Amino acid sequence: MLTTHSRHYAAGRLIKSDADESHAIYVVMDGWASIFKSMPEGQTQIIDFGLPGDFFDLTAVDGATVAMGLETVTDATIAAVPLAEWLALERTVPQLAQVNKIEAAAIRTRIAERMLRLGRGKADERLAYAFLEMGVRTGAMRDDTMNCYHMPVTQQQIGELMGLTAVHVCRTLRRMARQGLVSTADHIDLCICDRAALEDLAGITAETLAQEIQP
Amino acid sequence: MLTTHSRHYAAGRLIKSDADESHAIYVVMDGWASIFKSMPEGQTQIIDFGLPGDFFDLTAVDGATVAMGLETVTDATIAAVPLAEWLALERTVPQLAQVNKIEAAAIRTRIAERMLRLGRGKADERLAYAFLEMGVRTGAMRDDTMNCYHMPVTQQQIGELMGLTAVHVCRTLRRMARQGLVSTADHIDLCICDRAALEDLAGITAETLAQEIQP
DNA sequence: CGGTGATTTGAGCATTCTCAAGGCTTGTGG
């Protein structure tokens, strides 16, 4: 069922823009996607990243339009399952309701954690949290030794996620690297060198975060 | 059913704190409540306000603990409906599932709008948005003439909602009042004097916002 | 090899925060 609605998109492709019509659940099959909102002047805020296995209901209360935009971050395969079909599936597969609830809990919990840093954290605390969250979500950091993972986003996008300009993300990231907290390679692979220090900055441990947001 | 689980609380009362055990849906029957998260050092971020009629599922993915705290803002009556009971009700009253979906859509949409200002907006843009959102949610601003409403929160709480210190909320609010955008009375009643200017600052009209978040 | 997009760094500026003190309102106890 998912495969029949799947489509492959190149990186950076706009799939749904804020206020478009839509009656679908979007399932990220492969690659990364971003859910975002923009101000009239164009500044955008990333509300959440969608990783493989995540699915999102973006509809506003009117039930007809989406309240947020959806865009691919990397090359990605995304299924847009019509709401009617999804609901029918829910009726036939009772476990789906449970899966729904868990996914909703994961989304709202990680958004709340991010919102806390967005409102209250300094730049380094925001980045520390972002790196931990992505580490947990990509499945790196399962054990204490694996601390490197592939983070396929630009500094611009990290800034859009954590409410910073790309320039300030760069500066802060460099400073954190100089202090030995993290290291980067290929502009895209991140290694967490001092996990304890990063957790201290972020104000949460990877373990706690995993319990909260890992389905 | 709701009344049997209802309890009345004084203003400023902590009902659930982050990481407490809980398997309940919290329904705000009367008064205002706040959903919040705190950093280890104590700085807190309000994730959402709960107004009469709103209800929240705060459980984390583990299904056993809450991921956010819940606190009364004013004197309030709140029902904590055990999850099992809520689910049973869902099965017997099919319309409830629909109501659930609409409430969830309203919550995620207004949180996304707030997150956008939190990450990208200046202090006056954040306050302008907060005043519009509260105006829409309290039901003031139904027509174009009614622009005053009762806003039972402290400047400290407005700051916790929009990621500003109480001091800066005060300064910014005073400046907005001097410019004739809003006026205040009794430290709690807000009048929106220049709605168009406020909408311009917030980057959204009250009408659009109402369509997005008003069940 | 040129072109595009991302990163890096510098300099100066704008915004917001922190610390501090004073005033106002409300509620409480004498």
Next chain:
DNA sequence: CCACAAGCCTTGAGAATGCTCAAATCACCG
């Protein structure tokens, strides 16, 4: 009824943080 305490709002001054503008470098891709 008054005095006092507690909480909230207001304002000032100076410091910290993050932004804007600008230019140079780097990496990748056709």
